[in-house]
Amino acid sequence: MPTDRLTRQMAFLVEADKLKTIVRRTPLTDRSRLxxxxxxxxxxxxxxxxxxxxxxxxxxxxxVLELLAVHDLVEIDAGDTFAYDSRANVTKESRERAAxxxxxxxxxxDQARRLRADWEEFEAFETRESRVANAxxxxxxxLQNMAAxxxxxxxxGVTKRQVLERMAPVxxxxxxxxxxxxxxxxRFCASGAIGNDLER
Numbered sequence: 001m002p003t004d005r006l007t008r009q010m011a012f013l014v015e016a017d018k019l020k021t022i023v024r025r026t027p028l029t030d031r032s033r034l035x036x037x038x039x040x041x042x043x044x045x046x047x048x049x050x051x052x053x054x055x056x057x058x059x060x061x062x063x064v065l066e067l068l069a070v071h072d073l074v075e076i077d078a079g080d081t082f083a084y085d086s087r088a089n090v091t092k093e094s095r096e097r098a099a100x101x102x103x104x105x106x107x108x109x110d111q112a113r114r115l116r117a118d119w120e121e122f123e124a125f126e127t128r129e130s131r132v133a134n135a136x137x138x139x140x141x142x143l144q145n146m147a148a149x150x151x152x153x154x155x156x157g158v159t160k161r162q163v164l165e166r167m168a169p170v171x172x173x174x175x176x177x178x179x180x181x182x183x184x185x186x187r188f189c190a191s192g193a194i195g196n197d198l199e200r
Contacts, residue, residue, distance in 0.1 A: 005108045012106040018076045025082045025156070029147035037072045037080055040140065044068045047136045054176045059128050067133040070115050071122040074099035083141070083166055084158050096123075125169070135173035138166055139181070146184050150193030159195040160185060 002010070022037040035043075045068050052061045072080075077099035081092045104116040121130050142163075145151035153163065163185050171178040189196040 008106060008108050009111070012103075012111075015076065015103060015106055016073060019073060022072075022075045022080050024080045025152045026141050026144045027148040027151045029144060031148050031151075035144065037075045041068060041072050044071075044133075044136050044140050047140055048133075051136070051139075051174070051177070054174050055132050056128060056173070059132050061132075063129040064133045064136070067118055067122040067130060068136065070118045071133065071137065073103055074119065076103055082152070082156070084152075084156055084162055128173075131169060131173040135169040135177075138169050139174070139177065142167060142170075142181060142184060146188070150188060150191070153188060154193045157195060159197040160189050161197050163194055164198075 017038075019038040019041065020036050023034050024037055024040060026035055026040070027033065028035050045065055048061060048064050048068060055061060055064070074096040078092070078095035081088045081095075083089075100116055100119055104112045104119070106112075107115060121127055122133055123130075125131055125134055141152075145153050152158070167181050167185070170181050185194060188194040
């Protein structure tokens with residue numbers, strides 16, 4: 001017979017599978033459909049592996065991977081809040097905290113505390129690892145939108161000021177990647193996919 005601990009761990013993993021059903025606003029690079037949050041989380045893990053040479057010295061990339069693995073689990077209950085939706089962002093924190101209580105609470109108490117602390121660390125932006133994890137989170141969406149010809153930027157009338165504000169964690173945590181980000185933003189402003197509200 002499985003122990004209560006194993007039963008709770010398995011229940012958590014089954015619950016986590018629901019992240020595959022949470023549809024984001026960002027299209028796949030082939031534009032065939034919108035990505036889901038589990039695909040987004042996987043892509044972030046791969047980005048951490050592929051781009052680790054750009055992280056500042058001393059950053060624990062295993063810790064970054066741990067933060068990325070749990071950072072969006074709350075979306076199972078709270079849904080994905082579109083970065084540029086100011087109205088939905090007003091209630092985002094309260095929705096996600098309630099979700100964290102329930103979802104991490106499925107685990108045995110020691111793991112519940114640890115994974116909840118991982119999620120809190122990601123959200124707080126206070127450690128080097130959380131800043132790198134957040135930068136990768138922002139960068140992944142930029143890559144998706146770039147490859148999809150404007151993606152959610154075009155679909156939702158996003159402006160240059162909004163994208164630059166959203167991408168600011170990349171400049172702070174991964175400064176060697178920042179010129180790439182600026183080049184993408186400038187090119188998509190020139191094409192009209194991003195509204196240029198900074199040159200009026």
